[in-house]
Each structure stands twice: as structure tokens, then as C-alpha cells.
Amino acid sequence: MSINSRLVVVVLGLGVLCLIIAAPGAAQRTSVGRDFPVYDNGGKPDLTVDPKRFVSQMEIVDRLFDPIDDACAFEEGVIGAPGYRRLLRFDTVVMNGGDGDLVVGDRSDPNNPYAPFFEFAACHGHYHIKDFSEYQLLKLDRKTIAAVGHKQGFCFEDSFKYGDKRSSGYDCGFQGITSGWGDWYYKQLVGQWIDITGVPEGDYIVRLTINLVGTFDEGTNRYPNVVEARIHVPDPRRKVTTVE
16 A cells, blocks of 8 residues: 555744643643544554654754663664764654554464564564654755654554543554554654754754555555654754753
């Protein structure tokens, strides 16, 4: 299935450090649930990204990376080099707005149709679905790539409730996302960023694409698989927040 080309576009008036829009988590999720109500999708999932959380948790920080202490970051190829790196990081919540659960299941099941897409993440100690998402920093023409994030593998489970249905109890052992629920990847996780070290000051587009290679059948796919936000990247020589 081809990737849904429609976008959710969010414009940020990001200052030197990138604006962080403060909003209570629960209220934010309730609002987004109303924007993406569960609909009749023939019993299939429809995956999309929570655009408000994507924006509200976005920030630019400097972080020191050590090849030993941060071995996972180097092993997973999510950092350009050791030393201080400038990161554009953000939360990703993959929501399911279809009336069917996304059922990924257990990697050990020999009949699992997604078996070719599983890969073991040694640093995380469980299996991920590979090449599920991609993070890009684009110039304003939306064609020229200024920086790219690692194609993230995901372990799907229910984290946030957006609809009325009770969770089916998915976790990293038996993966999935219940209809009306979302799977949360917070910005402090390894790879939940784009390494923008050395990117010149200016305005850019941050693009996040999910179901990148069409692994999952999303039926009519009413909700977009791509979310974008416009940001301002400060001069690389100017200080930003340093985190550990």
C-alpha cells in the first residue's frame, strides 16, 4: 500500500531554543482524540501521529556523547560522531484512529505475517518492527534534506487513550495498538531525535513519516501518515540547553 501523502502541517514560531508550547498532557490528548475520532475503517487500523504532542515536546539541545557510555546511540547509527552534538528532539505518539486494532503479535509465532519485518534490538532487549518511521529536517522547498534521523524501529504497545475503547493490553511481548489508543515514544529515548550538528541558522521543516514502507494495511487511510512542523534553527555557535 502506498503511503498516505496528506500532511498535518504545524507552524512553530520557534525562537533561539525552539518554542515549547506548554499544555497539560491529559487535556492535550483528549483534544487530539476529538480531532481524530475512531471511524468505520472496515475493521482495520489507521495510524497517524499526535501532532500536538509532536510540537509541544520539540526542542533543540546540546548533549555530550561518549562511545562507551552511549554505545547504543552509536550502535544504532543515530549520532554523527562522539563529543557534543546538537539534537532536535521530540515525542512521537502513533495513534490508531481506525475501528480495528493494529495487531502485530509475537515474534516467536512462526505464522506471524510480520515476521520478515521484525529485528532484534539488542540495546532494548526486545524485537522492533524495522523501517517503520523516518525523521527528516528539510529546507523550506520540502525537497532538500538538511539532516535526517534514523529510520526508527518500533515496539508497539498501548500508552495513551484517545478514544472510548478499553485497552487490549498490547506490550512488547505481544505487540499492537488498540483502536483509539496511541503508542508513546518520548524524546529522551535513544534515536528520538535528528542530529542537526552544524546545520546553518535558518527556517526549516521537520517531517515525520510513519508506516514508511507500507508494512501495515490501513484500509481507507483517512488520517495522514506524515506530520510536519516549521522551526527556526539557531546559529550553531549560540548556546542552547545542555542535557545529560
